Amino acid sequence: MPSFDIVSEIDVNEVRHATENATREVSTRFDFRGVEASFEYKDGTVKMVGEGDFQLKQMLDILRNKCTKRGLDPASMDTEGKVDITGKTYTRVIGFKEGIEQDMAKKIVKLIKEDKLKVQASIQGDKVRVTGKKRDDLQQAMQVLRSAELGQPLQFNNFRD
Structure with missing residues (x-):
């Protein structure tokens, strides 16, 4: 029968590569020059650190774009997490549904x-x-x-x- x-399922290697590509793009973009903005991949989650909520939204768009180019479905991204504000840094953790x-x-x-x-x-x-x-x-x-x-x-x- x-x-x-x-x-x-998601391919964690593709998530890692998309995160590295997003980090490279943030380092070369003019609107992120001189600003603390970074991506960190750890245990199937991506931690985004920026200096403002607007920057985090832009970084999320960059990551979503890179995931799409790597063949990952953006619907698998769990973006419901809240933003942690510590001093002048905003932190958001993006998980992936599996x-x-x-x-x-x-x-x-x-x-x-x-x-x-x-x-x-x-x-x-x-x-x-x-x-x-x-x-x-x-x-x-x-x-x-x-x-x-x-x-x-x-x-x-x-x-x-």
């Missing part, structure tokens, strides 16, 4: 069932396995999930025929 897994949480997995299963596709979806830890009798049904399920706005990037792997 054909099946595939729905996962949400793995499918239980409520998101339930939402995916519900979405597949609402479309009345001839497939079965089951939650298996931090991934969702979809099985069906025909390959076309599985591809139709992939299309439904790609068109849905779930707020988290999804990848389809482990496709077995």
Whole structure:
């Protein structure tokens, strides 16, 4: 029986490279000249340090642009963290969403069932396995999930025929 897994993964090496590229761009930009502004990659998170909230927003745009160029989905960036203000420095930590949480997995299963596709979806830890009798049904399920706005990037792997 054909099946595939729905996962949400990011390549941490690409995140590190995007952070290094963003650091290089900040060091060469005119509006950041003579200003303390930096990116630091550590354990799957990126710490941004700047001298103002406006600079942090610009730095976030730079990082988002570099992640997109490296093939990372900007929707995987967790930008909900608050800004810490210490003296004249503003600090923000950007995390990356990895793995499918239980409520998101339930939402995916519900979405597949609402479309009345001839497939079965089951939650298996931090991934969702979809099985069906025909390959076309599985591809139709992939299309439904790609068109849905779930707020988290999804990848389809482990496709077995």
